[in-house]
Amino acid sequence: MKKINVLDTTLRDGEQxxxxxxxxxxxxxxxxxxxxxxxxVIEAGSAITSNGEKEAIKSIVKEGYNAEIASFARIxxxxxxxxxxxxxxxxHLVVPTSDLHIKEKLKKTRNDVFxxxxxxxxxxxxxxxxxxxxxxxxxxxxxxxxxxxxxxxxDVGVNRICLCDTVGILTPEKAYDFYSNLSDLTVPxxxxxxxxxxxxxxxxxxxxxxxxxxxxxxxxxxxxxxxxASLEEIVVSLNTLYNDYSTDIxxxxxxxxxxxxxxxxxxxxxxxxxxxxxxxxxxxxxIHADGVIKNASTYEPIMPEILGRKRKFIMGKHIGVKGLxxxxxxxxxxxxxxxxxxxFNKIKYLGDLGKLITDVDLQAIxxxxxxxxxxxxxxxxxxxxxxxNKVIPTASVKLEINKSDVLIADVGVGPxxxxxxxxxxxxxxxxxxxxxxxxxxxxxxxxDALIDVILKLKLDDEIISAxxxxxxxxxxxxxxxxxxxxxLLENREK
Ligand code: MN
Numbered sequence: 001m002k003k004i005n006v007l008d009t010t011l012r013d014g015e016q017x018x019x020x021x022x023x024x025x026x027x028x029x030x031x032x033x034x035x036x037x038x039x040x041v042i043e044a045g046s047a048i049t050s051n052g053e054k055e056a057i058k059s060i061v062k063e064g065y066n067a068e069i070a071s072f073a074r075i076x077x078x079x080x081x082x083x084x085x086x087x088x089x090x091x092h093l094v095v096p097t098s099d100l101h102i103k104e105k106l107k108k109t110r111n112d113v114f115x116x117x118x119x120x121x122x123x124x125x126x127x128x129x130x131x132x133x134x135x136x137x138x139x140x141x142x143x144x145x146x147x148x149x150x151x152x153x154x155d156v157g158v159n160r161i162c163l164c165d166t167v168g169i170l171t172p173e174k175a176y177d178f179y180s181n182l183s184d185l186t187v188p189x190x191x192x193x194x195x196x197x198x199x200x201x202x203x204x205x206x207x208x209x210x211x212x213x214x215x216x217x218x219x220x221x222x223x224x225x226x227x228x229a230s231l232e233e234i235v236v237s238l239n240t241l242y243n244d245y246s247t248d249i250x251x252x253x254x255x256x257x258x259x260x261x262x263x264x265x266x267x268x269x270x271x272x273x274x275x276x277x278x279x280x281x282x283x284x285x286x287i288h289a290d291g292v293i294k295n296a297s298t299y300e301p302i303m304p305e306i307l308g309r310k311r312k313f314i315m316g317k318h319i320g321v322k323g324l325x326x327x328x329x330x331x332x333x334x335x336x337x338x339x340x341x342x343x344f345n346k347i348k349y350l351g352d353l354g355k356l357i358t359d360v361d362l363q364a365i366x367x368x369x370x371x372x373x374x375x376x377x378x379x380x381x382x383x384x385x386x387x388x389n390k391v392i393p394t395a396s397v398k399l400e401i402n403k404s405d406v407l408i409a410d411v412g413v414g415p416x417x418x419x420x421x422x423x424x425x426x427x428x429x430x431x432x433x434x435x436x437x438x439x440x441x442x443x444x445x446x447x448d449a450l451i452d453v454i455l456k457l458k459l460d461d462e463i464i465s466a467x468x469x470x471x472x473x474x475x476x477x478x479x480x481x482x483x484x485x486x487x488l489l490e491n492r493e494k
Contacts, residue, residue, distance in 0.1 A: 147181070252307060466483045
């Protein structure tokens with residue numbers, strides 16, 4: 001089994017994602033997580049970029065992580081000096097090697113670039129830096145020129161080589177041939193792929209098969225344009241589909257790492273993203289859900305638990321009887337065959353109208369079919385919010401609980417937090433209901449959009465989902481919370 005090292009560049013190439021700019025603290029939190037999942041090299045940024053960037057790299061170095069900490073540097077003395085100032089372990093020293101970049105971008109000749117690169121490698125080596133010499137736009141460069149620079153670099157002390165597919169134009173076949181050209185080097189080499197054609201992960205794996213012992217990647221595949229090769233996809237593919245390679249990465253931490261990076265960068269994931277997308281382990285179709293209940297491997301190539309995740313069954317128009325029965329059993333709802341059919345038909349009808357069914361909806365449908373009269377324990381009578389600039393967001397609510405009024409207020413980080421906090425406090429005498437998940441979507445585009453709040457609540461061992469759709473985000477959140485809370489209290493009594 002060949003050990004493959006991971007150089008994560010979420011904090012450098014990933015931060016170059018349009019619209020992403022991380023604070024020092026955010027960079028530290030991501031670096032900390034990367035070190036904990038056992039990334040081998042963290043490219044912490046480019047020290048020359050700004051004072052803030054320099055401070056962030058310095059702070060990351062000071063943490064004394066296990067991972068090697070690298071700074072990006074051009075073949076420019078100021079860049080390397082800035083990296084040295086941060087006391088990093090290594091530099092990712094990047095040389096543009098394609099004629100297009102040399103002539104059009106740098107306005108130089110191959111010879112200039114060659115000499116400048118070797119001079120800077122020597123400078124780095126003299127100052128005790130580990131050097132990864134990297135060919136920018138390598139995949140559009142003359143292979144003889146690349147070999148010339150790489151061999152000369154190795155002669156003066158380069159520790160690792162990297163070839164970048166800067167504009168993502170390789171295919172897996174070309175990547176394999178391209179990286180095979182480096183097999184006569186006496187130092188290890190890295191693959192660095194971009195995702196312009198959605199091939200970054202496939203190309204990276206082809207490069208590994210061609211002999212690379214390290215790959216560059218970012219969490220969630222974030223990066224310029226269509227992004228970089230995604231850490232989680234490569235790691236899990238190597239782990240599951242390629243038996244000859246292994247990495248140090250803690251796979252069960254990949255999902256929460258993805259969540260952290262998505263939250264801090266504000267780059268949200270498409271739901272069908274491999275490995276870490278919200279739908280990666282969700283089943284709605286009746287046939288699939290039935291298969292997964294009998295034996296998960298029927299429609300799941302990886303067990304979600306391995307990634308620290310759980311499978312989800314979504315109720316909508318594709319639901320099957322088996323999936324429905326499973327959920328009814330989970331919710332402790334007793335039914336006979338006819339009642340089950342009736343519930344099933346109602347869900348299909350709502351599904352055809354485009355509605356997804358939460359647990360609270362399902363229980364309401366079941367109550368209707370089973371002719372159970374429900375009386376709401378808690379109703380909202382008044383809600384008022386104070387929020388603004390230099391004001392602590394405060395909510396006061398009047399709830400009617402078991403026929404008597406409860407008046408309570410709370411503060412929070414924002415109006416929703418304050419409102420949920422107040423409601424929670426108001427009902428705390430009856431039950432301690434925890435909010436375990438909160439998800440909000442604006443259904444239409446404008447500020448007058450309908451807001452869809454879906455949340456999960458927990459009471460003792462029971463977790464249920466509830467939803468509310470309204471134009472006001474605070475009302476929607478409180479209504480969803482109360483409908484879930486009413487259900488949980490009802491279920492506890494049963
Ligand atoms: Mn790149």
